[in-house]
Amino acid sequence: MNSSPRNARAGSAAGAVRVAVVGAGIAGLTLALALDRAGVRCEVFEQAEALREVGAGVQIAPNASRLLRRLVPAAQLDEVAVRPAAVEMRRWDDDRLLDRAELGTATEVRYGAPYYLMHRADLHEVLRSGFDPGRLHLASRCVRVEELPDRVLLHFQDGSVRDADLVVGADGIRSVVREALAADRPRFSGQSMYRGLVPARELPFLMDEPKVRLWFGPEQHCVCYPVSAGRWMSVGATAPAGDWNTESWTARGRTEELLHTYRGWSEQVRAVLGALSTVSRWALHDRDPLERWTSDRIAVAGDSAHPMLPFMAQGANQAIEDAVVLATCLAGTGPEDVPAALARYERVRKPRTDRIQRMSRANSRTFHLEDGDGQRERDTALGRQQARDQEWLFGHDAEEPAEVPL
Numbered sequence: 001m002n003s004s005p006r007n008a009r010a011g012s013a014a015g016a017v018r019v020a021v022v023g024a025g026i027a028g029l030t031l032a033l034a035l036d037r038a039g040v041r042c043e044v045f046e047q048a049e050a051l052r053e054v055g056a057g058v059q060i061a062p063n064a065s066r067l068l069r070r071l072v073p074a075a076q077l078d079e080v081a082v083r084p085a086a087v088e089m090r091r092w093d094d095d096r097l098l099d100r101a102e103l104g105t106a107t108e109v110r111y112g113a114p115y116y117l118m119h120r121a122d123l124h125e126v127l128r129s130g131f132d133p134g135r136l137h138l139a140s141r142c143v144r145v146e147e148l149p150d151r152v153l154l155h156f157q158d159g160s161v162r163d164a165d166l167v168v169g170a171d172g173i174r175s176v177v178r179e180a181l182a183a184d185r186p187r188f189s190g191q192s193m194y195r196g197l198v199p200a201r202e203l204p205f206l207m208d209e210p211k212v213r214l215w216f217g218p219e220q221h222c223v224c225y226p227v228s229a230g231r232w233m234s235v236g237a238t239a240p241a242g243d244w245n246t247e248s249w250t251a252r253g254r255t256e257e258l259l260h261t262y263r264g265w266s267e268q269v270r271a272v273l274g275a276l277s278t279v280s281r282w283a284l285h286d287r288d289p290l291e292r293w294t295s296d297r298i299a300v301a302g303d304s305a306h307p308m309l310p311f312m313a314q315g316a317n318q319a320i321e322d323a324v325v326l327a328t329c330l331a332g333t334g335p336e337d338v339p340a341a342l343a344r345y346e347r348v349r350k351p352r353t354d355r356i357q358r359m360s361r362a363n364s365r366t367f368h369l370e371d372g373d374g375q376r377e378r379d380t381a382l383g384r385q386q387a388r389d390q391e392w393l394f395g396h397d398a399e400e401p402a403e404v405p406l
């Protein structure tokens with residue numbers, strides 16, 4: 001299929017539903033694979049001229065890894081992912097252990113799927129390599145979608161127009177497709193996050209076992225974990241944005257300013273941050289849960305539907321869940337069934353992601369408490385973390401038939 005004809009139709013199978021996906025991030029590519037598997041033909045439109053991902057890590061919990069392992073060869077994931085033994089939470093100034101949540105074999109057996117630590121570029125590449133490049137249209141920035149009674153028109157920056165039975169916005173937190181459903185704007189959290197990678201060999205004191213390390217302190221926290229089969233350490237460190245220019249969504253940060261922000265923190269934290277040769281700085285935004293995710297022929301998925309602060313490490317996981325549920329709802333449908341299929345998708349997905357969006361926002365306070373009574377209460381609660389039931393989050397199988405009621 002020609003990648004940029006004017007007034008062309010997206011998808012081609014006669015009689016079958018034709019889906020246009022806007023955005024080739026984790027949500028868009030996972031959706032494309034899930035639709036392929038469901039026998040639903042789709043075309044993906046991505047604004048970037050080449051696919052590239054930011055140099056940072058992403059945690060993929062069992063609720064999403066079980067789905068990914070059904071969509072791509074598990075060996076491809078296993079080759080690049082790291083399976084952590086645990087998440088360890090420590091105090092900011094003296095490295096005192098506050099909690100250790102086991103994630104090793106027992107967790108894998110319990111949830112039937114592994115916890116993965118991945119470089120975002122590795123995950124992106126695994127997803128991309130599974131999709132037909134002829135149906136992935138780069139340099140295609142969608143500027144508007146227009147819903148008609150029987151189809152949707154996609155207008156692109158170059159003036160071209162495509163149509164489809166249904167458009168899915170997988171175009172991230174600043175989604176253009178979402179504008180067809182709501183008039184809201186991203187909400188700035190007042191926080192920023194520095195992210196970067198360090199060759200693992202430069203941090204030998206972190207090499208005892210693969211794990212997620214978190215340090216909590218006043219107004220900020222730091223997280224680091226191995227990715228890319230253990231070759232790199234992914235590092236993330238939050239900082240109050242202060243008068244930093246939040247208009248620039250992401251920017252190159254400076255390691256010296258990061259070290260200044262983390263003055264007084266433990267030697268380990270400062271050694272990790274000091275090993276970063278380059279860092280990016282992100283202004284952290286989310287949005288309130290969206291009232292409606294769908295119209296008759298438009299839907300949103302991933303950050304386009306439910307951008308959340310990264311304090312539950314679930315944004316990409318929920319994007320993956322969205323993708324498989326939406327594909328399940330569309331399997332076997334014709335163009336006339338699209339409104340009912342989309343309504344079903346929204347009904348299944350929205351309560352879960354609303355909850356996770358709210359919890360992520362709440363953690364933004366809990367993670368950054370000043371030392372004092374509140375912090376001591378939090379640390380005691382963390383001590384009980386292992387007993388806390390994560391079943392609802394990690395044990396969830398988005399493809400269980402019971403999860404997709406008619």
Ligand SMILES: Cc1cc2nc3c(=O)[nH]c(=O)nc-3n(C[C@H](O)[C@H](O)[C@H](O)COP(=O)(O)OP(=O)(O)OC[C@H]3O[C@@H](n4cnc5c(N)ncnc54)[C@H](O)[C@@H]3O)c2cc1C
Binds near residue numbers: 025176316
């Ligand atoms: C600091 C930080 C740490 C995080 N850590 C984790 C974690 O550990 N675990 C986790 O699950 N999640 C994590 N997340 C969240 C996760 O990164 C996102 O939820 C996830 O990447 C969302 O994927 P997406 O495909 O919906 O959006 P995106 O990744 O933003 O992809 C959107 C795509 O759409 C394209 N696009 C945008 N507009 C248009 C347009 N108009 N036309 C065509 N194409 C367009 C973009 O170029 C991009 O390729 C983290 C987020 C941050 C900020």
